[in-house]
Amino acid sequence: MKPLIGKRILVCGKGGSGKSSIVALLAQVFQSNDYPVLLIDGDASNPGGLIRLMTGDTISPQPLIEYFGGREKVMCPVDDPSPLTRTDDSRSLVDEHIRLSEIPPEYYIRKNNIILFQVGKIQKAYEGCDGPMSKITRDFIVEGNHLTLIDVEAGIEHFGRGIEKNVDVVLIVVNPVFESFEVARRVHELSKSMGIKHTLTILNAVRDPDTEQIMKRNLSANGIDIAGSVSYDEEIFKSGIEGKEIGYCNAFDEIGYIVTKLETLYNHD
Numbered sequence: 075m076k077p078l079i080g081k082r083i084l085v086c087g088k089g090g091s092g093k094s095s096i097v098a099l100l101a102q103v104f105q106s107n108d109y110p111v112l113l114i115d116g117d118a119s120n121p122g123g124l125i126r127l128m129t130g131d132t133i134s135p136q137p138l139i140e141y142f143g144g145r146e147k148v149m150c151p152v153d154d155p156s157p158l159t160r161t162d163d164s165r166s167l168v169d170e171h172i173r174l175s176e177i178p179p180e181y182y183i184r185k186n187n188i189i190l191f192q193v194g195k196i197q198k199a200y201e202g203c204d205g206p207m208s209k210i211t212r213d214f215i216v217e218g219n220h221l222t223l224i225d226v227e228a229g230i231e232h233f234g235r236g237i238e239k240n241v242d243v244v245l246i247v248v249n250p251v252f253e254s255f256e257v258a259r260r261v262h263e264l265s266k267s268m269g270i271k272h273t274l275t276i277l278n279a280v281r282d283p284d285t286e287q288i289m290k291r292n293l294s295a296n297g298i299d300i301a302g303s304v305s306y307d308e309e310i311f312k313s314g315i316e317g318k319e320i321g322y323c324n325a326f327d328e329i330g331y332i333v334t335k336l337e338t339l340y341n342h343d
Contacts, residue, residue, distance in 0.1 A: 075219070076109055077340040082215070082222040084238055087247035088257040089228035092278040094120065095310055096247050096329075097225040098127035098320050103329045105187045110220035113190040116211035116237070117227045118204035121195060124225055129185060130319030136180045138210050139194035150205025151212060151235050158213035168240060171217035189220075208235040215240060230257065233264040243272040243336065245301065249279045250289060259296045272339050276332060277303040302332035 085100070087093040094117070101111050115124045125134050142148050142161055157166035160176075174189070183190045191214070194207040204227070211224060212235070224241065226232045238244060244265045246258045258275055265273040275293055280286045280303050293300055309323040 076107075076221075077337045078104075078109065078221050079219050080221075081242040081340070082224065082240060083243040083245060083336070084224040084226060084241040085245045085247060086226050086230075086232065086261060087228065088249070088251070088254040090251075091228070091247040091249040091254050091257075092304075092310075093228065093247040094124055094127055094225055095314065095320060096245075096276055096278060096304065097223055098124060099304075099310075099325055099329045100333070101128065101188050101223055102320075103326060103333050104221055104223070107330075107333060109187075110218075111188045112216055112220050112222045113188055114211060114214065114222065114224045115190065115192045116207065116232075117225055118194055118196050118207045119227050124190060125183070125192070126317055127313070127320050128188070128190060129183070130317075134192050134195075135183050135190065136178075137192050137194035137207075138181060138214060139207050141177065141181050142210060145202065145206050148206040148209055150203065151209045151237075152205060154209075155236070158209050167213050167215055171215045173217050205235060208232065208237055212237045212239055230260055230264065233261070233268075236268075238265065238268055238270060241270065243274070243339070244270055246273070246275045246298075247278050248275045248289065248293065249277075250281070250285050255289070255292045255296075258293060258298060262296065262298045274299045274301040274336075276301050279306045280304065281306045301335045302328060304328045304332075 085093055085097045101113050104111050125131055157168045159166055193210045246261050248254045248258050262273050275298055277289050286303055304325050307323050307325045313320045
């Protein structure tokens with residue numbers, strides 16, 4: 075069996091670091107390496123989210139917050155830390171994982187061997203915080219032999235809600251901006267405090283070897299492991315400004331190296 079089957083990998087980073095693009099690339103490369111992938115868009119503040127990057131489409135699946143009964147039934151994990159339960163009984167999804175067959179097809183989109191869920195988006199003024207969606211991101215664990223990739227909102231607020239409680243690996247996307255290093259340092263500290271065994275960074279939008287070395291020195295000085303680097307890629311940039319799906323590009327090979335590095339974490343465990 076593939077070493078990362080059954081693992082939950084959360085991807086975070088500073089706003090503008092290219093986090094969602096990296097998630098989309100990871101999903102495609104994992105799929106090409108014969109991994110069934112569950113992709114969870116847990117970023118309530120990004121309107122297009124992963125749908126556009128994965129499919130080029132703007133039609134999203136129904137949000138999981140609706141499937142679980144909306145804000146009336148799902149509470150922020152800070153106010154109510156108890157696990158997310160099924161809609162029809164009190165069984166915890168953490169203790170007894172939900173089956174894909176339980177979820178109506180309108181709540182996900184399938185692309186080849188990738189299944190994409192969207193937790194929910196902020197839709198209107200005075201709606202309230204995204205805490206209820208955070209509980210779903212934290213506890214929505216689907217039974218089966220697959221890898222789960224989770225995209226969360228920028229920054230570190232998700233740690234305040236404990237979204238990382240049920241993940242195996244935290245990946246921090248770092249772009250060449252000093253504030254991005256600071257976010258990575260704080261995420262690394264918070265991950266350690268939660269007992270997460272594997273926390274690594276991905277250097278993104280690296281334009282030259284000198285920039286890469288500066289980034290590596292800064293992160294290494296803080297004891298942060300580096301999974302690999304992704305060079306600045308004009309095709310990814312164009313996808314971003316044109317609102318199109320990320321197609322095959324040079325970054326695929328660099329992401330492939332990162333996937334191999336992640337696999338070694340569990341080959342050696």
